[in-house]
Amino acid sequence: MKIRAALLAFLCAWLVLPAVSFASVVAKIDISEQRMYVYVDGSRYATWRVSTGAGRYRTPTGSFRPTVLRRMHYSSKYDGAAMPHSVFFYRGYAIHGTDQLRYLGRRASHGCVRLHPRNAARLFSLVSRHGASRTRIVVSH
Numbered sequence: 001m002k003i004r005a006a007l008l009a010f011l012c013a014w015l016v017l018p019a020v021s022f023a024s025v026v027a028k029i030d031i032s033e034q035r036m037y038v039y040v041d042g043s044r045y046a047t048w049r050v051s052t053g054a055g056r057y058r059t060p061t062g063s064f065r066p067t068v069l070r071r072m073h074y075s076s077k078y079d080g081a082a083m084p085h086s087v088f089f090y091r092g093y094a095i096h097g098t099d100q101l102r103y104l105g106r107r108a109s110h111g112c113v114r115l116h117p118r119n120a121a122r123l124f125s126l127v128s129r130h131g132a133s134r135t136r137i138v139v140s141h
Contacts, residue, residue, distance in 0.1 A: 057111045
């Protein structure tokens with residue numbers, strides 16, 4: 001009876017666990033802290049300052065999978081702005097490197113998540129190595 005109850009509890013827990021727990025790479029972006037917490041195989045890998053959407057520009061919240069990776073992308077919407085090591089996760093929104101380093105740690109973008117170029121390259125490498133299907137991007141307030 002105890003074994004049956006334990007098995008049932010395990011199966012229920014397994015069925016309701018969010019997809020995040022099965023990802024190899026999880027990038028958690030906390031908009032209120034302007035920080036990204038990166039986990040690899042469940043262990044904290046890094047914490048980085050970011051810049052998210054400012055003013056009327058909002059960074060979308062939710063849980064996403066990367067859709068497109070581009071080593072170098074130029075914005076078609078914002079005067080060809082360079083977006084190195086872009087990890088697109090929702091429509092035209094991406095995590096990418098920036099040369100606007102003085103703004104890291106506060107809201108400053110048009111909705112994308114900006115990182116120091118070194119950190120963007122590291123994240124891009126992790127996502128490339130582990131695969132988009134095993135990566136989760138979680139954006140919250």
